[in-house]
Amino acid sequence: MNPYQYRAPPTGIELVPRPQKMRLTVRALNGSMGSHGKHGTFGQLLAIIAGIIFGVILTAAIRQLMLKPHMCLSVRNRPIYDEKSEAFRIVGFDRNKNVHNSAKNLIFVGVMTANKYLDTRAKAVYETWGKQLPGKIAFFSSETSVTDVDIPLIRLRGVDDSYPPQKKSFMMIRYMAEHFSKHFEFFMRADDDVYIRPEKLELFLRSVNSTKRQFIGQAGRGNQEELGHLALKSDENFCMGGPGVIMSRSTLMQVAPHIRECLRNLRSTHEDVEVGRCVRKYAKIPCTWSYEMQNILYHNGSGTEAFTGPLKQREVHRAITLHPIKNHLHLYRLHAYIQGLNVRSSEAELVHLIREMAKIKEEAGLPMPHLDDPFSGTFINHLGTDGTLQKWMPSIEEEVLHWDFFSRAAFQLGDANPRHKPTSGMNEGINDVVRDVMEMINRVSKERGRVIDFKEVLYGYIRWHPTLALEYIIDMLLLYKKYRGKKMTVPVRRHAYLQVPLGALYVREYEHKGFEEELEPSGIQEFVEVVVKGSLTDLSKLHYQVPPAKPPTPQLKPKKIHFILPLAGRFKTFQRFMEDFQRVCLEGGENVRLVVVSFRPSVGEEDTTENVEALISSLQLDYPQTPMTVLQANTSFARALALELGASQCQDNDLMFFVDVDMTFSPSTLDRIRLHTIKGYQIYYPIVFSEFDPKFTRKGSDVENYDHSVINEDVGYWRAFGFGIVSMYKSELQLVGGFDTSILGWGGEDVDLFEKVMKKGIQIFRAADPGLVHVFHHVDCDRNLESSQYQMCQGTRYSTYGAAHALVKTILENPEILAYKKANP
Structure with missing residues (x-):
């Protein structure tokens, strides 16, 4: 008897396995077998073989149905499991609330990862830029992946973590098409070692027509060793996977039905090359042939050392994606730096708005709004004044602000050593100002067909007021490049008169949890904000925002x-x-x-x-x-x-x-x-x-x-x-x-x-x-x-006599000092 029995309930179909014991008995016969017995035995064997084959096929079919519970039907003929609804639940997407063209469905980002990176890289991605996207994110890993980390994880059936991840990449693309194609305008394939700036990504994608077929990425043809071995024609390319690849909905829908065929016809071991080949064949478009994409989707060739050093680089400031960040702790570091840039940008926008408000009030003949906090009123008033070197007008000689000169050396009258190398803080401030100036200069350079490159600072002056602003006069050597019309490259010099307004100073004070505890390098302590609401020399104006009272903890003995x-x-x-x-x-x-x-x-x-x-x-x-x-x-x-x-x-x-x-x-x-x-x-x-x-x-x-x-x-x-x-x-x-x-x-x-x-x-x-x-x-x-010790000793000796202004005053009050110097040169 067949080991499976069909039972038809009134309103549905259900397959119920009914275990049976199969017994095959072979009898040894003496002598020849009769014709009737021979045909009967042969027929029984055929029936047994057919039953075994049918049982195997039916078992496989039932197993397949068990693997796809969304194909099973309940007694009311409705799905008891909807895979698409489960996908939306995983990524936290509500189809009823998120309509087209909203800030929540611009892009869906699929991040390829592996089981060993779920607790590190994937977690870091989700806790940094992953939650700030103008859309949704999901992490695609092998079918057997397991993690306790709360991330939107999708386990791809029949996919493992073997490298190269060609099957994982193609199945992720198909999954995105089957579940989310109707709900997002763009789809991005990303690695778990990339950092994406969501605000720049949104600004970029809003300028791209999502209704047309788009395949956006950094175009590649392979390195020198791979040329001719990737089955690419001279006019063909692919989008490099590391910095990220973006497809419009139209492109995704053209490619998704042919995923299986693309997997059966792989011609290289590179996943991004094969995705590009599949897109080119079925969507009929190449990767974007744009040199500019190298800066927009940026790949650093330093390998594991990428983005581990100083982050104040032009590429970090202007790129949308940064790749690779191999150590997940550096992803948090990079995210903190980027957030700081965003804060600076918001502060600059605030200053701009305050100045606009001040102009409107002045033209309308209305006073600035009165604020109860006298410091806040002063703060608003001085930020509302346009940048000018005459913002501070001294009333007595002692209030005159002196200018410090800098070039390859710095000359600062108020320093114990008036002539010295520019300090690291001075260099950092100058570099920040120059970078901002160059961004403003080149903001519309593409429309005008020219670009201006910064070469060096020839010299400059700097002064500062403790509560108002930093002021710069900088002479810069620039390179003017015109690439539209009559092309030319000309070196030019320009003066820049710059002012960096100062607002309230915020100091973060870290709280030590216990002196016997050794702090980890990445540990972040709870802090109390200290807001300096006036001159730094007036410590009475320090105000502490005291945190809520905590239950008393046992006091540990401080470290000896x-x-x-x-x-x-x-x-x-x-x-x-x-x-x-x-x-x-x-x-x-x-x-x-x-x-x-x-x-x-x-x-x-x-x-x-x-x-x-x-x-x-x-x-x-x-x-x-x-x-x-x-x-x-x-x-x-x-x-x-x-x-x-x-x-x-x-x-x-x-x-x-x-x-x-x-x-x-x-x-x-x-x-x-x-x-x-x-x-x-x-x-x-x-x-x-x-x-x-x-x-x-x-x-x-x-x-x-x-x-x-x-x-x-x-x-x-x-x-x-x-x-x-x-x-x-x-x-x-x-x-x-x-x-x-x-x-x-x-x-x-x-x-x-x-x-x-x-x-x-x-x-x-x-x-x-x-x-x-x-x-x-x-x-x-x-x-x-x-010799070197003696010079150091002499330098210390001379620096301890007195402040420069005090020594000058002493010399002026005692002319015999200069007389002695003239007589004994």
């Missing part, structure tokens, strides 16, 4: 900081340092340790070694919970050797702070050391405030006992070029090779260590620390020092 202090003589200075150490660390109950590396004093100086040990022993008795150690080095002073000896007392996981005896510090300094020093990732180089000679800057005050907490440009300067004060973990010091103990005497060891850290690629964090102050002392430079 190991102070390592080199010392040679100078006992009086050491006493002042220990007074700070006692006040901040010992009395404050800080989790610290002190290691003093003491050298014998220089010739002619008093040997105070016993005094140092006695002072440390006395404090140790009063504060036994804080370990304090004195190491004696019976040799002449060498800072590199001192720091290396101090570090030898620490373990790999210990946080070390290399400090000098001339420093004063505050409790907040210790917090910043713990916050900014991250094991295995980041070293903290604080920028300390260095005092000028108090004889020049603190006249009328007690020079011996003045207040070291005063910080302004008259009493000192930020020592941005100093690298001697640093905090790091012992493991990072070992990684870079430690200090060069062959460097003797003053200076050089800090720069050497800094260069080692840079070469190892360890993250460096630099910031001004108002709690770290270098107390003034006279610098005596030994002429026996190595």
